[in-house]
Amino acid sequence: MARVGEETNVDTAQLDHLRELVATSCQILAQHGLVTGSTGHVSHRVPGTADILVRGRPHVDRGLRFAEPSSIIRVDPNARTVGDTNGVARVSEIYLHTEVYKRRPDVNAVIHAHPPGAVLCTINSVPLRPVFGGFNPGGAGMARAGVPTYERSITLQTIEETLPMLDAMGSSDVILLSRHGILVTGRSVEDVTSRAITLEILARMNWISTRQGDPGEILDVDKEEFDRRARTATEARSRGESRYAQLHPGAPAGDESRSNWPYLTALLETGAVYYDDIGFGIRL
Template structure:
């Protein structure tokens, strides 16, 4: 496999472990991809010794094209295969030129909140400013609880996603799209936290109330150096 892509493989593998450490992709489900050029992407593939996202190794990250074929000689050798839901990634990359990275995860709190009829809403303030802003813009739902394993199903999901960064998948999980792997993962974490808080509020007998517009307007943009870079260092530091 090409040595020049080694740092990106390491980065994606680490991000997979972050998802697992956060409980967003328990077991053997979930994957992350990163666009490399107009026709190819790096994606976590299924290996011959699959142990789940928490144990993702650099070698599990393989280069493929938008049709699921090897992106270079040897990339799918050794018993490796693309994930069944590769179209979930490739259709986003085909239809959203602003997106470079895609995360697919199965956070239990997100699934539970959606099934309970609880939308992801801006119910907090400075507790999570990026998450609040994301929720204020709306988090759509793809209403089919299916394995997104064809371009037809993936196109439906992307239509539901629209121009938003995250879409929930009914009875399934979420898809997060961003300009970087870090941002795609951090968006997933924020949505998961908001879903978990919503469930706790309702379980305690409370009512979900959106943050008032005047409070939302007071929330500063702390910048990418803090919102993404510092937050990502924290996530990596939390890994075992």
């Protein structure tokens, strides 16, 4: 492991690939309505170092929908930029990234976003319940596992402001930031992007369904089955197994999220706007 802030001989092609992935994730989040304008950011560890690659703020910022690899800068664990950033500034909430990586060695990618469905649920005290099942099994499982909430609504611009949020998050891969947004972690850019979208689908479905009264929840027998499947998947990942890896030889073990990535990137190429900002309707 390199010393803090030290430039390393990480393969340039590998860094370029990671910058491309992070920029693509930013574009996908914007297309799906999880971010607007220049708010929100995505990061990934720099392999073999303590540094990260994170979306910064260019001098002329066209927003995440048009994020480019050149806006992805390198930052060390003390939140200092590494190397020439070509005028791209560090984001003010950088500690949302650096402190997560210090605390969670299992995490390789982080997203902070401001999706309206999640924010509306925190404003109106709508809990994220398992109101659906097979419609989105990942979201149903997420609801069953529980989504923690951090009650402060300020932007978290210091280590002291960030650490209590991480305490509230614990070992979860997701947390709602009350009246603010979300923080999501994952094993890869593909993984964390899919998880962030799933969290927002869960939030939007809960928000929309509660407008007509209490939507209820899925049957207890189905809750038990989702719990059983989650345990089975966790055990398989611990053994380095996954159904996705079986179907796609050579894929990283346990990274089923990559099965969504071709769809997300293909949709991105169409230029379609998947969600509107208020009504959550699909406009293709």
